[in-house]
Amino acid sequence: MRILAVASEAFPLVKTGGLADVAGALPLALERHGAHTTTLLPGFPKVMARAHSSGTTHQVWSWNDFYGGWAELIGAEVAGLDLLILNAPHLFDRPGGIYGNGAVDWPDNWRRFAAFSRAGADIAGGMLTGYKPDLVHVHDWQAALTLAYMRYGAANDVASVITVHNLAFQGQFGADIFGELGLPDDAMSIHGVEYYGGVGFLKAGLKAAWAITTVSPTYAQEICTPEGGMGLDGLLSSRSNALTGIVNGIDLEQWDPRTDRHLPQHFSADDLGARRGNRHAVEQRFALHRDDSLLLCLVSRLTWQKGIDVLVDCLDEIVSMGAKLALLGNGDPSFEAAFHAAAGRHPGRIGVVTGYDEALSHQITAGADAILVPSRFEPCGLTQLHGLRYGCLPIVTRTGGLADTIIDANEAALTAGVATGFQFQPLAHQPLINAVRRALHVHREPADWQGMQVQAMRSDVSWDHSAKCYIDVYRSLLRGTHG
Numbered sequence: 001m002r003i004l005a006v007a008s009e010a011f012p013l014v015k016t017g018g019l020a021d022v023a024g025a026l027p028l029a030l031e032r033h034g035a036h037t038t039t040l041l042p043g044f045p046k047v048m049a050r051a052h053s054s055g056t057t058h059q060v061w062s063w064n065d066f067y068g069g070w071a072e073l074i075g076a077e078v079a080g081l082d083l084l085i086l087n088a089p090h091l092f093d094r095p096g097g098i099y100g101n102g103a104v105d106w107p108d109n110w111r112r113f114a115a116f117s118r119a120g121a122d123i124a125g126g127m128l129t130g131y132k133p134d135l136v137h138v139h140d141w142q143a144a145l146t147l148a149y150m151r152y153g154a155a156n157d158v159a160s161v162i163t164v165h166n167l168a169f170q171g172q173f174g175a176d177i178f179g180e181l182g183l184p185d186d187a188m189s190i191h192g193v194e195y196y197g198g199v200g201f202l203k204a205g206l207k208a209a210w211a212i213t214t215v216s217p218t219y220a221q222e223i224c225t226p227e228g229g230m231g232l233d234g235l236l237s238s239r240s241n242a243l244t245g246i247v248n249g250i251d252l253e254q255w256d257p258r259t260d261r262h263l264p265q266h267f268s269a270d271d272l273g274a275r276r277g278n279r280h281a282v283e284q285r286f287a288l289h290r291d292d293s294l295l296l297c298l299v300s301r302l303t304w305q306k307g308i309d310v311l312v313d314c315l316d317e318i319v320s321m322g323a324k325l326a327l328l329g330n331g332d333p334s335f336e337a338a339f340h341a342a343a344g345r346h347p348g349r350i351g352v353v354t355g356y357d358e359a360l361s362h363q364i365t366a367g368a369d370a371i372l373v374p375s376r377f378e379p380c381g382l383t384q385l386h387g388l389r390y391g392c393l394p395i396v397t398r399t400g401g402l403a404d405t406i407i408d409a410n411e412a413a414l415t416a417g418v419a420t421g422f423q424f425q426p427l428a429h430q431p432l433i434n435a436v437r438r439a440l441h442v443h444r445e446p447a448d449w450q451g452m453q454v455q456a457m458r459s460d461v462s463w464d465h466s467a468k469c470y471i472d473v474y475r476s477l478l479r480g481t482h483g
Helices: 018-031 045-054 109-124 140-151 175-180 201-208 217-222 233-238 272-285 308-320 333-345 358-367 383-389 400-405 411-416 429-443 446-457 464-478
Strands: 002-006 036-042 058-063 071-078 081-087 135-139 159-164 198-200 211-214 243-245 295-302 324-331 350-354 370-373 393-397 422-424
Touching: 002 018, 002 109, 018 036, 018 081, 018 135, 018 464, 036 109, 045 071, 045 081, 071 109, 081 109, 109 135, 109 140, 109 175, 109 201, 135 140, 135 464, 140 159, 140 201, 159 201, 159 464, 175 198, 198 201, 201 233, 211 217, 211 464, 217 243, 217 400, 272 295, 272 358, 272 446, 295 308, 295 333, 295 358, 295 383, 308 324, 308 333, 308 429, 324 333, 324 358, 333 350, 358 383, 370 383, 383 393, 383 400, 383 446, 393 400, 393 429, 393 446, 422 429, 429 446
Parallel strands: 002 036, 002 135, 036 081, 135 159, 159 211, 211 243, 295 324, 295 370, 324 350, 370 393, 393 422
Antiparallel strands: 058 071, 071 081
C-alpha cells in the first residue's frame, strides 16, 4: 500500500506542535504494517537544511512559474522518512515562524498552502513518472486544499483521508482569493470550498475527503456538537459515518526513561527510586525547595485553550495546600507575566522558564510527580502521554483525548490498581483545586502513589495500536466502503 502524506510539519525536520509528532512518527509505524508512506513537506529553511545535510537530495520536478515564482520538488530521506519537499523560495524561504512572524500570520498563507496543496494533488494524479499513491492522507488546514484540487482534477479517483488535529485552526480567507486558486467556478459553492461567504481550506478538505479522522474518539464526538464544532459541526455531523477518532501515540525511542539522553538519571517502572535524581535536577533548575512535597509541572503553550487563565487563579491556593510547581512554556504575555508574578510571591514554591526547550521538557516530565493539563478542549494531547511514560501522573480536564487516555483515580480504580491519573470537570477553579487535593492525598501514601506510577508507565502509549486503526481506515476506503 502506497500512502502519500501531505503535512506542513514533521518531526524531526520542523515542529510547532503535535501535528509534527504525528507526521513524523505515523509513517514509521505504518511501515511495520505493510504501508509505505511518502511525505510531502514545504521547503521551510529548517526542512531544506536538514534535507541537504542528509546527502540524499535529488530533484524530481521543477516549475518555471509556480504560484508566482520558480519552484522544484526534491526527494530526500531523513530519519527514516521518505520525503518529497516543495522547494519554493518565494513562498517558504523567509525568516520568522513557518506560519507567521511572531503573533502575526504571513498575509500570503493562502497562496503558500494553496501551492503546497496543488503540488500534493498533482503528485496524487500521477505527475511523477513511476509513482502514483493508492491513498492520500492530508493533515490539517494547511494541506486540506489538496483534496479539493484532487476532487476537481485528475486525481478524483484516488482514495483520501483528512486528519483534524485541532478544529480551531481552519484556514479561512476572503472570497477575493478564489480566482487565484485555479479551481473551477463551481468549486465556489457550499458543496466545495465556500465557507461563510469566503474560502475555507479545512472545510473544503472535510467536504472532499473520502474519510475523516481526528485524534481521539471523544474529540470526534465533541466536534459534531455546536459547542465543539466551531462552525463545522453541521458538516461533520452530516459526515459522521466517515468520521473516526484514533488516539495518537508517542515515539517510544525518543521518550524512554531507560535511555533518554536528556535525563540526568535513567529509571524504569522497576526502579522508580532512580527517578529522584531527575527530581533534584528539576528543583535546582527551577530554584525550588528540595523537599518531599508534591511537585507539579506544566509544559504547555500558555493560551486560553489550555485553560491557563483558570490555573493562574489557582496558583496561590495550590501553594497554600503544600504543592510546588515548575512551569515551562510561552504564549500570551499576560499569562507569562502572571506566572512570573506568582513565582515572585512564592519563591522556592513556583519556578518559571519561559520559552520552549525540548531537552528540558523531558527532564521536567522525568522529575515531577504530576503534570497539569487543564485544557478547555484537547483533540488528543501529547504531554499527558509523556507523563504516563515517565511516571509523571497527569491531572487533566475530562475532555477530548485527555478523557480517552487517563484512568481517573476514583475509589474503584484505586482499589483495582488501574488508576493512572486524575480527571476533573468542568474546567473551573474549584474542580481543578479538588483534583490537586486528591493528588496530594494519594501522594501522602507512597505505596499508592508508586502503584499509580507503575500502572501509568505500563500504559500502551505506542503508535502500534493507532497504526492498525489507520490501516483499517485505509483498507476500508480501498475496498470502496468509505462513508
